[in-house]
Amino acid sequence: MHPIVIIGSGMAGYTVAREFRKLSPEQELVMICADDAVNYAKPTLSNAFAGNKAPEQIALGDSAKMATQLNMRIEAETWVKEIKAESHELILEKNGETITQPYSKLVLAVGANPIRLAIAGDGSDDIHVVNSLIDYRAFRENLAKRKDKRVVILGAGLIGCEFANDLLHSDYDVTVIDLAPQPLGRLLPNHVAEAFQTNLEQAGIKFALSTTVEKVTKINDGEDYAVTLANGQTLVADIVLSAIGLQPNTALAKSADIQTSRGIITNTLLETNQPDIYAVGDCAEVNGTLLPFVMPIMQQARALAKTLSGQSTAVHYPAMPVAVKTPAAPLTVLPAPLDVDVNWETEEFDDGMIAKAADAAGTLRGFVLLGATAGKQRLTLTKLVPDLIPAQI
Template sequence: RVQITQKIKKGVVFLPMHWGKTLKSDFRRANNLTNEKYDPISKEPGYKFSAVQVARYKKAKQKLILVGAGAAAYRFINTYRELNEVDEIHVFSKEEHPFYNRVLLPEYVNEQLDWSALLKFKNDEFEQLNVYLHQATSIEKIDRVAKTVVDSKGNTHTYDKLILATGSRAFLPPGVPVHLPGIFTLRSRKNADELKRYLQGKKQVVIVGGGLLGLELAGALRETNLEVTIVQLASRLMQRQLDPLASKLLLEIIEDMGVQVFLNDEVKDITTTNNANQLVAHLKSGKPIHCEALVYAIGTRPNVELAKAVDVQCGKGVLVNDYLQTNDPDIFAIGEIAEHRQKLSGITAAAEAQANVLANYLSGDLGSSYQGTILMNILKLAQIDLCTLGISEVPNGAKGYEEIILLDQSKYYYKKCIVYQDKLVGAILMGDKAEFAEFKSLIEEGTELSEKRMELLRSGVNLTPVIGELLCACSNVGVGNIQQAIENNGPDFQAICQQTGAGQGCGTCKSEVKNLVESYKIELLKKG
C-alpha cells in the first residue's frame, strides 16, 4: 500500500523498518533494498537508504471460480471488485436462492420477515459487480493438474484460482428417521419453506438443541403461539458460549417465554402415534413427548468432501495457512470450512474477515494475512439482549485471571469482564450490549487497560435509542442512527461504523451502511 503525503520531502519514499518474515518469506523486509554493511565493533548497521522507483502494481487477468454463495462468498466478491474490476469471477451456488442471511431464517419461518429482508444484495447491486452466477449448480469434481472443475450439469470450467466456500450442513445423529413426516433441520431457504408449510395448523414443536439456533427458533415459534419444547443434551443452555450463571438466567427467561426445557436429556427414538398424526420423541430419561414437528439444531459439519476427494489436506475442515491457501497453491478456502491454526470458526465475522484478507491477497497485496477472529456470539431474542466476546469462563486451573462482575439477578442484568495480564480477554453482556463495540476493539487490539480498567462496566453509558428501522442487531443501530451520524460527521464509512458500532459485530449490515453512505454522497453531488 502506498500513501501519498505532504509530510515528507518531495521525491522521498519512506519505508518502515521490518525485519520479520511472512510465512517464511522475507519479501517485506526493507533491508532487502539497502546495504547490509554494519560497524564491525559496535555492530551498528549503516544508514539505510536506496534509490527506488515506485510503480502501480498490475497483475495479469485471471479467472476465479468461487464455490458457494454464503457470507464468505458475498464479502469476497464485494471486496475483490473494489480492488479489481478486470478478473473474471464465476460463483457456483448449490442453492437456487444464493446470498441470503441464514441467521434470520427463524424470523422468516414465523413470517416476521419476508424473503426480501434476508437478501444480501438489494436492487441491482449484484449486476453491477460483473460476476457470473451459476444458480442451482454445484461443483462435483476438481482436477488439480488441469485446473478445471466439473459442475452438476456436466460442464467443465477452467480456473486460475479456485476458492472453496462450501459452508456446512446440519448435523443429524445416526439413526434419525428422516423418512418420517415432520422431522426438519434449518440451514437453508428450502428447509425454512418446508418447515413453514408444515407448521400451518400445527400446535406442538420439539427443538433438539439449546444453542443459538435452537433458542432463536424457539423464540420465533413462540411468537406464533406454538407450544415449544427444547431438549438439550448438556446441563445448561448455550453451554459453549456462557458461564453457569448466565446460562441459569437465560433458562429462566426462556421458561418465562412459555418454552418447556429438558436439560441433561436427549432424544433416543422417534415414533409415530397409531393414527400417524403425531410424532413421539422418546427421551433417554424415559419421558415421551408428543409433538407434530421436530427440528434438529445441534450443530453443523463442514462440507469438505469436494476438497478431500482430490487430496487437498483436511482436518475437521480444509487446512489453510494465513493466506487462506491450501496445500495446493491455487486452491483457497474461506468461511465455515476453513481450518486455520487448528481452529474452525462458524461465525459470520470470521467468514467476512477471511474473505477480505483473501480478496486483498489475490489482488496482489502479499502482506494481507489472516490472524484469526475473536469468538463472539449474539443471541437474537426480543426478550433479552445477550452477547459474548472472547472467553466466557476462566480456563480450568489457570492462574492470573480476574473477573469483574455487575449483577442484578432479578432484572436478568449480568455483565462480566475477564482480564488477564491487564488485558480484556472475554466478556458476557446480558441485559444490554452498550459496551459491545468497545470491548470487541479492546480484545482484538490487545489493549493494556491500565486506568481504563476502572471504567469497565462503570462507564454509565446511556443507550442510544434505535432510530428508524433496525439495521444492526449486534449493536442495536437503526437506519436513522446511521443517517444522523453521516449528517453530523460526514460520509466516512469506516468512521461511521466505529462511531455507531454498526458492522462491528457479525458484519452482515456493512453493505447496508455503505449504501447509506454512498446515497448521501450522491445527494451531495446533486446539490452541487
C-alpha cells in the same frame, strides 16, 4: 487468463465476490453452486418471525440479478465432482453433462452441513433442519399446515435458542432438548447459562436438558409426533426441528488432497496447502480457529479480495462479540480462546449480569453480557480484549 472461480453461493461466496468487484471490476469471475444461488443472509432465518419476514421476503436477489450486479457468471444447480489441483481444473456436472472448468485461482466457500443424529422411529425422516432458505421455506410451509402450535427443537445451542425465541414470539409452544445440562453450554459459564435459561423459561420456552431423543414416532394418523426421550419423558409435537450444530463441508477438499482438520485448513492468507486454492466461511479453519459467525466471514472476504486482486493480505481477527438473537434474554458473547485458562468475575444487575473472563496476567480474554444494562458495555469491553489474529503490518 482463466477466471477466478468461487464454489458456493452462501454469505461467504457472495461477500468475497462483492469485495473483489470493488477492487477488480473486469477480471472474469465464476460462481458455481449446487442449489439455486439465491442470495440471502442466513442469520435472518432464525428471527424471521419476529421480523415479520416470509421466506420470499428474505431473498436479496436471484442468480440472474446477482450475476448482473456483480458482473459474474453464476452456474447454479451445478455439482463440482472433482478438483484437479495440478492442472487448475474443475470437473463439473450440470443437467447430466460433464463439463471442465479451468481456474486461475479457486475459492472454496462450501459452508457446513447440519449434523444429523441417528434417531429411531417412523417419524425421524420428517425432522426438519434449517441450513438454507430452501430448508426454511419447507419448514415454514409445514408449520402453516399444522393445527396446533407445538414445536420440539433438538439442540439448545445458539441456533436452537434463537429459533425457540422466534417461534415463541409467534405464540408457538416450544420445548428445547439437549444432552448438556444447560443451554449454550459451550459458550457460557454455568452461572450465566442458568440465568439465561431462567429468562427464557420465564418468557415461556420449556427445556428438557441432560437427555437426548431416542425416537420420533408418528401418531394420530400421522398428524402429530411422539418424541420419546432417554429420561423416559414423551413429548407430543406438530413439528420437530433439529439444530444440534454444523459440520464443515470438507469432502471435496479432502478428495483434492487439501489438508483438513475440523474444517479446511488455511493460513492467515486463507491459502490451503494446494497452490491457488483458498477457503473462506464456515468451512475454513484459519490458523487452527473455526469461527462460523458473520463478522469473521466479513474479515476473511475483505482480506481475500485484496489477495485475489494482487495485494497479498493476511486476515485480521479483532475481538468479535456475537449477539445472540434471543430478545427474551438479550445476550452478547465473546468466547475466550479455548487454549487459555481464565477466571470468571461477575457483576450482577437487576436485569442481568456481566461475566468477564481474565487470564493469569489479568488480561480480559472474553465476556458475556446478559440483559439490556450489561449490553451497553459491549464496545467498552471489546476494546480491552486482544486480537485473536493480530493485524500484520
